[in-house]
Structure formats: C-alpha cells, structure tokens
Amino acid sequence: MHLRIEPGNPFDRKPCHNLARSIELFAIYVFFAKFRWNCCQYAWPAVAHGTNPAGLGRIHDPPDTFASGRLAALRMEGDLSMFSRSRTVAPAQEAVPSVRRPERKLWTVAAFFFDSTGSSWLDDLIEDNEIVFRKVMPLRKSRSWHRKRSRLDSLKVWAGHLGQAARALSYRPEGVVTVFPQIAMCAGLLKRLGPVRPYIVAYTFNLGSLSSGRRQQVARFIAPAIDLFVVHSPTEVAPYAAYFGLPESRFRFVPLQRGAPGIVREEEADAPFILAMGSAHRDYETLIAAVDRLGIPTIIVTRADAAAALPRSPHVTLKSDLSQEECLALLARARISVTPVGNLETASGQITFVNAMRLGVPVVATRCPGTEGYVEDGETGLLVPPFDSDAMADAIAALWNDRDRRDGLSKQARETADRRFSDAAAAEMLHELVNQVRGRGRANA
Numbered sequence: 001m002h003l004r005i006e007p008g009n010p011f012d013r014k015p016c017h018n019l020a021r022s023i024e025l026f027a028i029y030v031f032f033a034k035f036r037w038n039c040c041q042y043a044w045p046a047v048a049h050g051t052n053p054a055g056l057g058r059i060h061d062p063p064d065t066f067a068s069g070r071l072a073a074l075r076m077e078g079d080l081s082m083f084s085r086s087r088t089v090a091p092a093q094e095a096v097p098s099v100r101r102p103e104r105k106l107w108t109v110a111a112f113f114f115d116s117t118g119s120s121w122l123d124d125l126i127e128d129n130e131i132v133f134r135k136v137m138p139l140r141k142s143r144s145w146h147r148k149r150s151r152l153d154s155l156k157v158w159a160g161h162l163g164q165a166a167r168a169l170s171y172r173p174e175g176v177v178t179v180f181p182q183i184a185m186c187a188g189l190l191k192r193l194g195p196v197r198p199y200i201v202a203y204t205f206n207l208g209s210l211s212s213g214r215r216q217q218v219a220r221f222i223a224p225a226i227d228l229f230v231v232h233s234p235t236e237v238a239p240y241a242a243y244f245g246l247p248e249s250r251f252r253f254v255p256l257q258r259g260a261p262g263i264v265r266e267e268e269a270d271a272p273f274i275l276a277m278g279s280a281h282r283d284y285e286t287l288i289a290a291v292d293r294l295g296i297p298t299i300i301v302t303r304a305d306a307a308a309a310l311p312r313s314p315h316v317t318l319k320s321d322l323s324q325e326e327c328l329a330l331l332a333r334a335r336i337s338v339t340p341v342g343n344l345e346t347a348s349g350q351i352t353f354v355n356a357m358r359l360g361v362p363v364v365a366t367r368c369p370g371t372e373g374y375v376e377d378g379e380t381g382l383l384v385p386p387f388d389s390d391a392m393a394d395a396i397a398a399l400w401n402d403r404d405r406r407d408g409l410s411k412q413a414r415e416t417a418d419r420r421f422s423d424a425a426a427a428e429m430l431h432e433l434v435n436q437v438r439g440r441g442r443a444n445a
Contacts, residue, residue, distance in 0.1 A: 104132045107434065108198075110168040110187070111179035112138050112161065122203075122257070123177065125427035131434070133177075136168040162186045175199035175434065181207055188225035197225075199437050203430065204256070205229045206236075206347055208280060210243045220245050227437050230430075232256040233347035235369040252433060255373060256350040257426035258358055258417075261328055265359045268333040274396065275334035275361075277301040277327055278352045281343030283366065284310050289389035291315050294397060299334075301327060332359055336399055336406070341366040344386060350374060353381065357417040360410040364395045374421075380413040 109123050114137050123133035139160045165186035168176045175198050178184040184202035191197050210216075223244040231240060234253040241248040276287055279302045291298045292313050300307070304320040322330070331337060337356035339349040347370040353363045354374065363381035365371050375381040382399065384391040399406050419425065 104128075104130055105174035105438075106171060107131050107133050107175040107177060108136050108168040108171050108173045109133050109177045109179075110136045110164050110183050112164070112183065113179075114138060121179075122423060122427040122430050125424060126431045126434075128431065128435075131174070131438075134171065134173075136164060136171075139163045158182070162190075165190055169194070169196045169198065172196055173198050175201065175437065177201045177203055177430070177434070179203050181205050184226060184229075185219070185222050188222040191225040192222065199228075200226045201228045201230065201430075201434060201437060202226050203230045203254075205231055205240075207240070208343070208346055208348070210239060210345060216243065219243070226250075227440075228252060228433055230254050230433065231347070232350055233369045234373050236347055239345070253373065254426060254429045254433075255421050256354055257421050257423050258351065258354045259423050261332070261355065261359050263328055263332050263359070265332045265361065267335055271297065272335040273333075274298040274336050274338055275301070275331055276338045276340065276352075277331070278339065278349060279303045279306050281341055281348040282306070283340040283342035283387060286342075286387055286389045286392055287338055287340040288313050288316055290393035290396060293389070293393045294400070296396065296400060298338075299330065301330070328355065328359075331356060331361060334361055336396060337361045337363050338392070338396065339363070339365040339370075340392065341368045341370055342386065343370070344368055347372075354417060354421050357381070357413040358421065360414040362399050362406045362409045363413060364392065364399065375413075376416075379409075380416050381409060 107123075109121065111119075111121065113119070114121075114135055116137055119135060121135070123135070126133065161182040165178070165183050168178070168183075168187060169190055176187055178187055178200065181202065181204075184200065184205060187200055188202075191200060223246060227250070229240065229251045231237060231251055231253055232255065237248055237251045237253060240251050274291065274296055276282075276284065276298065277300075282302065284300055284302070284306075287298070287300070288311055292315060295315060297317070298313075298315055299317045299319060300310070301319045301322055302310075307318040307320050310316075310318065334356075337353060339353045339356075341349045348368070349365065349370040353365050353371070356363050357374075357380065363375060365375055365381060365383060366386050367377075367383040368386060371383060375383055377383040382395040384395050399409070
C-alpha cells in the first residue's frame with residue numbers, strides 16, 4: 001500500500017488512504033504502548049550505564065531509571081553478585097574527595113537525513129554547560145528527495161519514522177528535537193501513549209496543506225504533546241495555531257537555514273540559462289508560458305512524475321533524478337534562479353531560493369507565504385504575483401540583459417543570507433528556543 005504524501009507533510013494524502021493508514025499505524029502504536037519501551041532498559045547498555053557515548057560528559061538519568069538500567073546491564077554482563085543476598089560485604093573504605101562536573105541533561109536529535117557515518121546539523125554548533133545533544137540515526141538510509149520518482153511514500157517509510165522517534169524517546173532524554181513533521185508527529189504520539197514525556201521541539205514543521213476532517217482530528221490529538229513548533233514563514237504562525245487548536249506562543253518563526261554551498265558561483269557564459277528547481281507546490285506552467293514568450297533557455301529540475309505532466313516547450317529542458325550536489329552545481333552556473341510557487345496557504349520554495357541567495361544567483365520568485373521574511377522585492381530579489389505569466393516574463397526580462405542590476409541584487413542577497421540564513425544564525429536561535437522550553441517547564445513544575 002502506498003500513501004500520497006507531499007515531502008515534509010504527513011497529512012497531505014488522498015482521503016481514501018486515510019482510514020487504512022490509520023488502522024495499520026494504530027497497530028504499531030499499540031505495540032509500542034503495550035511494551036512501554038522496555039528497550040529503554042535493555043537495548044542500549046551505554047544509556048543504562050548513564051554515560052554519554054560521545055564522550056561529552058555524564059548524561060542525566062533519573063535515579064529510578066538509572067538503577068533499573070544498571071540492573072539490566074549487569075544481567076547482560078552476567079554479573080549479579082552485587083544484588084545477591086549471600087554476598088560478602090567489603091570493609092568500608094575512606095572516601096576520597098573528588099570534584100564532580102555538573103551533570104548535563106540529554107537532548108536527542110532525530111532527522112531522517114542523518115546517516116551512520118556521521119552527520120552535521122545545528123546541534124553541533126550549540127555549546128551549553130547544562131545540556132548535551134545526541135543524534136539518533138534512522139533505521140535505514142532515506143532516499144534523497146532529489147532522486148524521488150513519485151510523490152508516493154510507502155508504509156515502510158512511515159514505520160521507519162516511528163522507529164526513529166521511538167529510539168529518540170528510548171534514551172529517556174530531557175528533550176527531543178525533531179526535523180520535519182513526520183518524526184515530530186510520531187514522537188508526539190509516543191509521548192501521549194507512553195511513559196516517557198520529554199520536551200519536544202519540532203523543527204522545520206511545514207505541513208504543506210491544512211486539511212480538515214479526520215486528518216485534523218488526528219493532528220489535534222497529537223499536537224498538544226509537542227512543546228514548540230518551529231515554522232519557516234511568519235505567515236504560518238496564526239493558521240497553524242488555529243489548525244491545531246493551540247496558542248500562537250507555541251509556534252515560532254525561524255528562517256530556514258542553508259549551509260555554506262561549498263561551491264563557487266561561475267555563471268555559464270557561452271550558453272546562459274534560467275534554472276528552476278523543486279517539486280513541492282510548484283507552478284511551472286506559469287514559468288513555461290513566460291519563457292515561451294521570451295524565448296530564453298530554461299532548465300527545470302523536478303520529480304519524474306511531475307515533469308511528465310508538464311507542457312512541452314522548445315525552450316525548456318526537464319531533468320530528474322539529480323543528486324543535491326548536481327543541483328547545486330547546476331545552480332552555480334545559472335544566470336537567474338526562478339521559483340514559481342502555487343501554494344498560497346503555507347510555505348514552499350525556501351530551499352531553492354535560499355540556496356540561490358547564498359550562492360549569489362539573482363532570484364525571481366512568486367510572492368507567497370514562502371517568500372515572506374526572506375526576499376525583499378527590489379532589494380534581494382524580484383517578486384511577482386501568483387499565476388501571472390506576463391509579470392513573471394517582465395521580471396525575468398528586467399534581469400536577463402542587465403548585468404549591473406543582477407550583480408546588485410546578488411550582492412545584497414548574499415550578504416542577507418550569510419547574516420540571517422546561515423547554520424550559525426539558525427543554531428543560535430534553536431539554542432535560545434530550547435532554553436525557553438526548558439525554562440517554561442521548570443516554571444510549571
């Protein structure tokens with residue numbers, strides 16, 4: 001069975017799939033709730049011993065959890081002498097004074113794009129004497145969105161998200177940071193059903209669409225377990241709060257960050273072209289109509305199934321199945337980056353135009369929730385009304401043959417992106433939000 005799901009969106013699927021998916025996932029949920037995560041005591045000996053495998057200091061563990069975990073670890077090691085009634089009591093020894101470092105609270109971080117060889121994310125840039133982060137790897141390596149051939153996700157993928165969320169909670173951390181809504185909702189559900197109730201900060205919580213009915217009912221059941229939702233458009237705060245029935249204070253806007261590109265921009269001089277990339281809620285029909293009017297060579301990179309549905313044009317080359325590295329290399333050669341968006345309800349398109357801004361590629365984009373808080377019209381890019389091919393053609397033409405204007409927009413955009421959309425800037429804001437959640441929890445204790 002397959003579910004129709006937009007990347008980053010656990011609820012964007014056909015209604016006919018909803019009931020069957022709910023029944024199958026509920027069986028998995030009952031399994032975890034029934035066994036109450038005995039893996040917390042048996043599956044990870046390093047946690048049972050209360051140590052931090054990363055070597056970052058002692059991890060906080062509640063006394064009762066530590067004791068039971070220690071017993072489980074000793075059982076696995078075959079050493080139960082310390083719990084035997086007939087054991088010989090060793091003579092008391094004089095205590096040796098020692099200086100103990102303050103214990104640091106554990107926060108786990110779960111993202112489907114982590115891999116077993118080691119991954120870098122925002123938590124690596126956070127230094128704190130009170131908390132320590134530990135990444136939780138997915139059960140299997142996820143297929144890159146850039147290489148996806150279809151919008152369909154299998155139940156196996158959702159089971160993987162649920163398993164990764166269960167592992168994140170199995171360490172009995174003080175808090176969990178999730179990336180993208182799927183793992184956040186799985187973690188929230190396990191928190192509601194099980195005995196482990198850490199703080200949950202849901203980073204990059206972009207639903208794509210806000211559907212009513214049973215989907216909203218499920219969302220409203222899970223959402224109260226999530227302490228803070230991080231969205232990447234200021235226009236999403238109010239509608240998300242209304243959709244989940246939660247106060248707006250539970251939602252915070254943090255600009256979507258992109259790491260340093262690691263590649264130097266070198267525009268294609270001999271055969272310049274426009275580049276448009278992405279699959280989520282793109283309005284490529286408007287772009288194709290605009291470039292047909294102008295006769296400018298254009299490359300569109302999207303999923304294979306989305307490309308197959310687009311109208312054909314002699315000016316447009318369609319590409320699919322590219323890696324992220326190949327996409328960035330193509331972007332570095334483009335004269336203009338265009339992000340046409342058809343989603344006027346929630347945020348879409350930020351990854352594409354933020355990458356372009358960081359590389360210094362001039363940006364033309366649809367004015368929509370996704371561009372709010374990122375692109376300042378006439379300063380860091382050009383914004384056009386939605387579904388207006390004439391306005392898009394005019395914006396492209398204004399930049400295509402005006403090198404000075406392209407250079408001016410690129411310089412301003414790159415400086416803005418380095419200051420506001422970098423990993424360092426996002427890590428600083430995430431650190432602040434984690435501390436706010438911890439402070440609010442202590443105040444309510």
